[in-house]
Amino acid sequence: GDSVTQMEGPVTLSEEAFLTINCTYTATGYPSLFWYVQYPGEGLQLLLKATKADDKGSNKGFEATYRKETTSFHLEKGSVQVSDSAVYFCALPSGGYNKLIFGAGTRLAVHP
Amino acid sequence: ETGVTQSPTHLIKTRGQQVTLRCSSQSGHNTVSWYQQALGQGPQFIFQYYREEENGRGNFPPRFSGLQFPNYSSELNVNALELDDSALYLCASSRDNFHEQYFGPGTRLTVT
Secondary structure, X not given: OOXXXXXXXXXXXXXXOOEEEOEEXXXXXXXXXXXXXXXXXXXXXXXXXXXXXXXXXXXXXXXXXXXXXXXXXXXXXXXXXXXXXXXXXXEEEEOOOOEEEEOOOEEEEEEO | OOOOEEEOOEEEEOOOOOEEEEEXXXXXXXXXXXXXXXXXXXXXXXXXXXXXXXXXXXXXXXOEEEEEOOOOOEEEEEOXXXXXXXXXXXXXXXXXXXXXXXXXXXXXXXXX
């Protein structure tokens, strides 16, 4: 069945460092791909999405490119801030009714 | 535009009891999905309601049930609570069942 695999955390970075969080997927066809972010004590917020191969989703300085060849959707940011500290989830819709399959999440901690 | 809201924020119940969680969907959205997020894990799909009908179900026992009302708000009911039901319960709404989902802040359920 469809699945999402994320790099394990936690990821600890200094402010202004470069961020990469790896995400690979297994799916039938070419589904849309999503990154969600969960700040401490909150629900999930949609961070960015890509709907087809080679699409690049971007938001708040974060980017991810839909790579069909490597079935990947890695999240990147050129310069992280303390406020980016959160848990990041990669997800894809599965089944005819669009349920979301999530990765296990990657916790990011950014320190000054 | 009002986002997805959930109530209550926190809830403590005893094993064997029953609980009802509530969700109001975002304006213009007719689909509600429920997810269970155990501590340190990604959300797991429970079920989805589309125009007041159950539209898909994950691997959860029948003691997890739901409703969707004509205004598209929704309830999640859990009977015979078990300790493992302790989790953050997330509700997400979308416009039709093929669009990206927007999450509420969640209800933290603790079963003792």
